[in-house]
Each structure stands twice: as structure tokens, then as C-alpha cells.
Amino acid sequence: MKIKALIRQYTPTVALFIALLGLWQIAVSIGGIREYLLPAPASVWNSLWNPEVAWAQHLWATTWEIVGAFFLAAIVGVLLGVAIAWSPLLANALVPFLVFVNTLPKVAVAPLFLIWLGYGIFPNMLMGALIGFFPVVINTAVGLSQVEQDMLDLGRVFNAPKWKIFAKIRIPNALPYILSALKITATAAVVGAIVGEFVASQQGLGYVIVTTQSSMNTGLAFAALIWISVVGLVLYGLVVLLAHLWAPWAEGID
Amino acid sequence: MKRTLAPSLALALAALLAATGSASAQEKWTFALNWFPVGDHAAYWVALDKGYYKAKELDVVLENSKGSGDTIAKVDTGRADAGLADAAVLIASKARGTTVKTIGMVFDKTPLNIFSLKSKPLAKPKDLEGATLGSPPGDAQRQMFPAFAKANGIDASKVKWVNIEPAAKIAAVVEKRMDGVSDYTTGLPLYEKAGGKGKIQMMPWADFGFDLYSMSIMASEKTMKEKPKQLKAFLEASYMGWRDVMADPKAAMVIFKKRVPEIDVDALTENMMMGLELMKTKQYAEGGIGSIDDKRMCASVDLVNTYMGLPKKVECKDVYTKEFYTKVAMPTASN
Numbered sequence: 001m002k003i004k005a006l007i008r009q010y011t012p013t014v015a016l017f018i019a020l021l022g023l024w025q026i027a028v029s030i031g032g033i034r035e036y037l038l039p040a041p042a043s044v045w046n047s048l049w050n051p052e053v054a055w056a057q058h059l060w061a062t063t064w065e066i067v068g069a070f071f072l073a074a075i076v077g078v079l080l081g082v083a084i085a086w087s088p089l090l091a092n093a094l095v096p097f098l099v100f101v102n103t104l105p106k107v108a109v110a111p112l113f114l115i116w117l118g119y120g121i122f123p124n125m126l127m128g129a130l131i132g133f134f135p136v137v138i139n140t141a142v143g144l145s146q147v148e149q150d151m152l153d154l155g156r157v158f159n160a161p162k163w164k165i166f167a168k169i170r171i172p173n174a175l176p177y178i179l180s181a182l183k184i185t186a187t188a189a190v191v192g193a194i195v196g197e198f199v200a201s202q203q204g205l206g207y208v209i210v211t212t213q214s215s216m217n218t219g220l221a222f223a224a225l226i227w228i229s230v231v232g233l234v235l236y237g238l239v240v241l242l243a244h245l246w247a248p249w250a251e252g253i254d
Numbered sequence: 255m256k257r258t259l260a261p262s263l264a265l266a267l268a269a270l271l272a273a274t275g276s277a278s279a280q281e282k283w284t285f286a287l288n289w290f291p292v293g294d295h296a297a298y299w300v301a302l303d304k305g306y307y308k309a310k311e312l313d314v315v316l317e318n319s320k321g322s323g324d325t326i327a328k329v330d331t332g333r334a335d336a337g338l339a340d341a342a343v344l345i346a347s348k349a350r351g352t353t354v355k356t357i358g359m360v361f362d363k364t365p366l367n368i369f370s371l372k373s374k375p376l377a378k379p380k381d382l383e384g385a386t387l388g389s390p391p392g393d394a395q396r397q398m399f400p401a402f403a404k405a406n407g408i409d410a411s412k413v414k415w416v417n418i419e420p421a422a423k424i425a426a427v428v429e430k431r432m433d434g435v436s437d438y439t440t441g442l443p444l445y446e447k448a449g450g451k452g453k454i455q456m457m458p459w460a461d462f463g464f465d466l467y468s469m470s471i472m473a474s475e476k477t478m479k480e481k482p483k484q485l486k487a488f489l490e491a492s493y494m495g496w497r498d499v500m501a502d503p504k505a506a507m508v509i510f511k512k513r514v515p516e517i518d519v520d521a522l523t524e525n526m527m528m529g530l531e532l533m534k535t536k537q538y539a540e541g542g543i544g545s546i547d548d549k550r551m552c553a554s555v556d557l558v559n560t561y562m563g564l565p566k567k568v569e570c571k572d573v574y575t576k577e578f579y580t581k582v583a584m585p586t587a588s589n
Contacts, residue, residue, distance in 0.1 A: 036350040037331065111422045115429045119416060200388070200418040200426070207417050214323055214343075214392025215562070216350045 039219035047223035053208060055227065061204040063231050065121050065193035069128025070235065073185045077133040078178060081140020085170070091141075102134040106192065110199045119200035128192025132185035139181035143174025179243035186239045190232040205231075280313035281484055285492075286325040286337030289420075290318050291517050293440065293526030294360060294469065296510040301495030303509045310487035321420065323347075323392055329474050330354050336477065336488060341467035342394040342562075345555050345573050349564035353475035356551075356574040358489050358544040360469035361532040365438035366395050366459040369427055369445050375455040376434045379406035379462055385433040388418040388426045394466060395436035395459070401561050402464050424448050438468075440532070443524035467554040470574075471544070478578070486578045493543045493582035500530060500543075501585035534584075542581035546574055 021041050027033060028040040035043065049055075080098065084091040110127060117123040147170055155165040197206025205224045212220035287295050298316050301307055307314040317334060319325045325337035326344060330352045341356055348354075368387065370376040376385055379402070389396040396415055403410035418426055423435040428449040434457075437445075445454045459466075471492065473485055499506040507523050537547055552570040559567050 034330075034351045036347070036352065037327070111419065111425065114418070114422050114431060115425045118431050119418075197417075198419060199422055200416060200431075202414075202416050210417055211391040214321075214390060215397075216323060216326075216347050216352075 036216040036218050039222055043219045044222040044226070047219040048226060050220060050223065053220060053223075058203055058205050058208050058224070059227055059231065061121060062193055062197070062206065062228065065124040065128060065196065065204065066189045066231060066235060068121070068125035069132060069189035069192050070182075070185055072125060072129035073132035073189065074136060074182060076129065077136025077181070077185070078140050080133075080137045081144065081174075081178075082166075084137065084141040085144035086166070098134065098137060101130070106131050107195055110195050113196065114200045119202070124193050124196030124201070124204070127196040128189040131192040131195075132188030135181040135184045135188075136178065139177040140174055143177030144170045147173045176243070176247045176249075179239070179247055182239050183236060183243075186235045187232060189235070190228060194228065280308065280311055281481075283307070283312040283314045283336075283484065283488060284317055284334040285314055285488070286317050286319045286328045286334035288319055288322055288325050288338040288340075288469070291510075291514050291522070293522045293524075294529040296506045296522075296526050297495035297499045298492060299495075299510050299513045300498050300506050301491050303513060304495070304498065306491035306494045307488065310484075310491050312484060312488055312491070314488070321390075321392060326352055326354055326472070329472060329477070332474065332476060335481070336471060336473040336485065338469060339472050340394055341470045341551075341554055341573075342397065342558055343392060344470065344472055345558040345568055346397075346562050346564055348568045348573055349566050354472045355475070355478065355572070356467075356470040356472050356546070357478075357485065357576075357578045358471045358493070359467065359546055360471065360544065361529065362535040362537050363532040364460050364464065364466050364468055365440055365529075365532055366398070366464065366466060366468065367437060367439040367441075368395060368434045368457040368459075369423075369437050369441070370434035370455045370457070371427060371430065371449065372453050372455045374430075374433060376457055377455055378457065379403070379408045381457075382434075383408055383412040386414040386416060387434045387436060388416045388423060388432040389436040390420050391417055393436045394468065397562050398464075398466060398557060401557055402459060402462070405463050427454075440525050440528040442528060443521045447518075447521050465550060465553070466557055467551060473578070478575070482578065486580060489544075489578050490580040490582060493580075496533075496543050497582050497585055499526070500533070503527060503530065539584055542579075542583055545579065545581065546576055 024038075025041050028038055039047070080094065084094055106127065109130070113123045113127060117126070144166070151169050151173075152165065155169055160168070193204070194206040194209075197204040198210055201207040201210075205228045208224040209221045212218070212224070285298060287298070289295075295316070298314075302314055302316065317328075319328060319337070322339040322343035325334070325339045326347050328334040329337040329339075330347075336357075338360065339354070339356075341359075344352075344354060344356060368376055368382070370385075376382055382403075387396075395402075399413065399415075400410045403413075416432060418432075418435070423437055424441075424445055425448070426432045427435050427445065439456060439458050442454060442456060446452075471489060477485055503523065503526060507519055507526070510522070511517060511519050533543065537545060541547070551574050555568055555570045555573055558564070
């Protein structure tokens with residue numbers, strides 16, 4: 001029964017995917033589109049396993065950057081969110097500044113990172129974190145403050161100190177909000193890592209894209225894109241799974 | 255929607271008829287510049303401003319691009335009628351199925367070069383061993399480095415290359431994030447602007463026995479076949495622009511500034527002057543501005559075939575044609 005439901009749910013997805021692949025192949029083989037503009041799906045598939053590219057090494061570097069960016073954004077984001085919810089003074093001081101940082105176009109900031117921090121895995125992690133931390137801050141703060149008044153009154157009746165109300169009432173309330181923000185952060189971390197690699201890099205999937213594009217080897221660039229999306233999807237899936245396990249009562253709060 | 259489409263369609267048809275019917279109609283012509291405004295673009299703005307294109311019935315639009323890969327794609331797919339591209343990149347692109355060909359040169363001497371700081375200079379090829387160099391992967395210096403290393407007897411494997419965005423090159427050197435970066439000699443004024451006058455070290459490859467064609471004007475097979483007359487006219491008018499730049503660089507910059515107000519005149523004037531240095535050659539004096547030397551072109555193709563790891567060998571005759579070239583003589587009173 002359950003399997004049937006799953007099949008019914010995913011049939012349209014798979015059908016659309018296959019149809020698009022088919023269209024793509026037809027467009028390339030019948031439309032006579034040249035390889036460097038749009039490589040055929042079959043040639044992209046071959047590029048995915050092309051031994052000329054050290055895929056494992058590049059996947060490893062980019063995955064590191066993405067995972068690092070994700071955790072950095074998560075930790076800093078939650079801490080800032082707590083600070084904002086904890087003290088109105090801090091909120092007044094921090095929020096305008098954070099909004100300002102968030103509105104900066106990160107692509108324009110990336111070359112400055114090169115000057116300040118050099119190149120490598122760590123600056124790219126920072127870039128990913130910079131793009132991804134803001135939703136965590138906001139959702140944490142909102143989750144911590146939008147608590148049912150009854151619950152807070154209950155805490156007060158028992159004379160619970162502020163930190164205990166935080167730990168026992170506010171944080172559990174905020175958890176679904178935070179997890180929902182982390183889904184956004186997961187994709188933002190991917191963007192950040194690639195933006196960083198585009199500006200300066202010696203390895204990583206963004207490095208592969210820039211390198212292969214410059215020699216018009218578009219098949220390999222597509223392959224790198226697919227590997228990036230694999231990393232991104234796996235991270236996203238893990239966050240969804242975590243949310244499912246950790247705060248099952250809050251499904252679909254996005 | 256439909257209502258608005260019909261009259262515009264009719265207008266377009268009318269325009270088309272007019273264009274084929276009368277000789278005085280201006281034909282729209284897009285020229286893809288290789289980058290954001292740099293000094294060697296002045297010539298095309300001069301040609302445009304002085305009406306050289308217009309006199310040949312071309313309504314030219316000059317469009318910025320992001321490097322030779324971008325201009326080649328634009329021209330090859332018909333989004334531009336002609337464009338500027340590095341010859342080495344163009345040659346390599348032929349192996350991947352593009353139909354573009356070089357129809358005339360810009361620089362005669364190679365501008366390939368490596369910049370570093372005088373405080374830690376990379377002055378001769380041997381200095382490169384053990385150095386970290388920043389370079390976009392498409393730069394000819396990076397692709398051709400094995401050839402350069404071999405010619406100068408240095409160990410290419412001892413040089414560490416880092417991918418960087420073209421816009422980050424200057425900062426990477428000046429802020430000492432890398433020992434050197436690959437860039438055309440003509441970029442010197444911009445490096446000096448950031449790093450200080452006299453603080454920048456050059457290593458022009460031309461000084462170390464390396465010759466490779468670089469900046470060129472190119473067009474696609476489709477343009478060559480369908481608009482041969484216009485292409486020839488465009489090329490001649492462009493070299494007339496170059497001739498005027500050579501005769502009076504200052505006046506050229508005034509026009510450039512008028513047309514593109516965002517430019518930094520001081521930096522780009524020097525930038526342009528350095529470009530002119532690469533054009534004051536015997537080849538251009540005798541053959542005309544932008545004339546192609548068959549032997550050197552084929553030697554460039556050989557280098558690309560040998561060192562760029564192409565999926566198939568490129569034939570020399572497929573990468574260029576002199577069919578559209580009209581001789582424009584260098585100004586006689588040139589400095």
C-alpha cells in the first residue's frame with residue numbers, strides 16, 4: 001500500500017525528468033546543436049566518469065567547503081538568534097547591521113575575501129556561511145519569541161529563571177523554525193562554496209567548471225554541475241531527515 | 255499582444271525591404287569587444303565616432319563581453335557579427351566545433367607577460383620555478399607555459415598555478431596573495447595604479463623568444479558567407495580607426511571618453527600606448543595595420559596543437575583567412 005502511494009507520488013517527477021532528458025537528447029541530435037554549446041546527455045554522462053578529471057579530489061574539496069559553511073552558518077546563526085531574542089538591547093544593536101550584511105551582494109564581496117584571506121577551503125567556507133547564516137538568525141529569533149503565552153505563564157507560576165524558560169520552553173519551540181531555516185542554509189552553502197571557487201581556487205567543482213569552460217569543454221562543465229547538485233541534494237536530504245527525526249511534530253512548517 | 259505584433263512585423267518587413275531595396279540603408283552590425291572598456295578598444299570608438307562605419311553603411315553597436323570564450327560563442331551563434339578574440343583561444347575552439355576564423359590581427363607582437371612585484375621580482379623565466387602564479391585557466395600564458403618553459407630550459411612542474419577571476423588579478427599581486435599573475439603587458443598602468451609607479455615587474459614573453467599571435471578580429475562562417483561585403487567594410491573601417499589612434503592617441507582618448515564616460519583616461523591612455531608599441535612593427539609597416547603573417551599564424555597553430563590538449567588536431571588553413579582584409583597603411587608621421 002505504502003509503496004503504491006510512493007509510486008503514485010513520484011511517477012510525475014520521474015516522468016518529467018525522463019521527458020526533459022529525451023527532449024534534450026532530441027534537440028541536440030536533431031537540432032544539430034554543437035557540443036560546446038550544449039553537450040548531449042550521453043556525453044555528459046560519460047564526462048561524469050571521465051578519468052582525466054580527479055573527481056574524487058574535487059568532490060572532497062567542495063564537500064568540505066559546503067559542510068563547513070553549513071555548520072558555521074548554523075552555529076553563528078543560532079547564537080545570534082539567541083542573542084537577539086534574549087536582549088532587546090542586543091536586538092536593536094545587531095538587527096540593522098545583520099540586515100545590512102545580508103543585503104550585500106556576496107558575489108561582489110568574494111574578490112575582497114581573496115585579498116583579505118587568500119584562497120583555499122576556509123575562505124570558501126566563510127563565503128558559504130555568509131550567504132547562509134541570515135535565515136537561521138531570523139528564524140531562531142522568531143521561533144524563540146513566538147511562544148504561546150500560556151506556556152510562558154506556566155513557567156512564571158513555577159518561578160522558573162529566564163535561562164530555564166529559554167531551555168525548556170523557548171528553544172524547543174524554536175527548533176522547527178531553525179530546522180526549516182537550515183534547509184535554506186544547505187542550498188546557500190553550495191552557492192557560497194562555488195562563488196568562492198569561481199574567484200580563486202586550485203581545486204573543487206567550481207574550479208573544474210571555470211577550467212573546462214575556458215577551453216569550451218562544456219561536457220565536463222555540465223558533469224561538474226551535476227556533481228555539485230548531488231552534493232547539494234545529499235546535504236538537503238540530511239537536513240530534512242534530521243528535521244524529521246528531531247522535530248517530527250513540526251513537519252511542513254516552512 | 256497580437257494586435258501590437260502585427261504592425262511591428264509589418265514595420266520589420268518594410269525595413270527589410272528598404273534595406274535590400276535602397277543602397278543608403280544602414281545595416282545593423284554588432285561587434286563583440288573582448289572585455290569591459292580597455293585602451294585597445296579606443297580604435298573602434300574612434301571609427302564609430304568619425305563615421306567610418308556609417309560611411310560604409312554599417313550601423314555598428316560595440317558590445318562588452320567577458321573574455322575570448324564569450325566573444326567566440328557570441329559570434330559563432332550569431333549574437334554578434336564579428337568580435338575580438340585571442341588567437342590561441344580561437345584556434346583551440348576550432349577543435350570543439352566552432353566555425354569562427356581570424357580575419358585580421360590587432361597586436362602584432364605578443365603581449366603575453368607575467369606581472370610580479372619589484373620587491374619579489376619574477377624577472378626572468380628561471381625565477382618562476384617555485385613560484386605561485388594566479389591565472390584564469392583560459393589565459394594563453396597558462397596554456398602555453400610548457401612551451402615557454404621548454405624554450406627557456408626551466409622546469410614547468412615547479413610552477414604552481416591558481417585559478418583566479420580576471421578581475422582579481424591586480425589585487426592578487428599587489429596584496430601579495432600570489433607571487434605573480436599572467437596578464438598582457440598592456441595592463442601595466444593598471445597594476446601601477448594599484449601597486450605604485452615603478453613597483454611592478456614585467457616579464458614580457460616576447461623578450462624571451464616566445465611568439466604567439468594573440469588579439470585578433472574574427473567572424474563566423476555564416477557572416478563570411480552571407481555578409482562578405484559588409485565584413486570587409488567593417489574590417490577596413492576598424493583599421494582606419496586604428497590608424498587614427500596611431501596618428502593622434504590623445505584625440506582618440508577624447509573620443510573614447512566622450513563615448514564611454516566611465517573610463518579612467520590616465521590609466522587607459524598608457525594602456526593604449528603600450529598596445530600601440532605592439533603594433534609598430536615591420537609587418538604592419540609593410541603589410542598594413544592588422545595584416546596576418548601566414549608563417550607565424552601556422553606556427554601559433556602548431557603551438558596550440560602541441561600544448562593545449564585538444565580533442566583533435568586543428569589545421570592552419572581553418573583558423574584564418576585574408577579574404578576580407580583591406581590594407582590600411584600606418585600613418586607616416588607616426589611618432
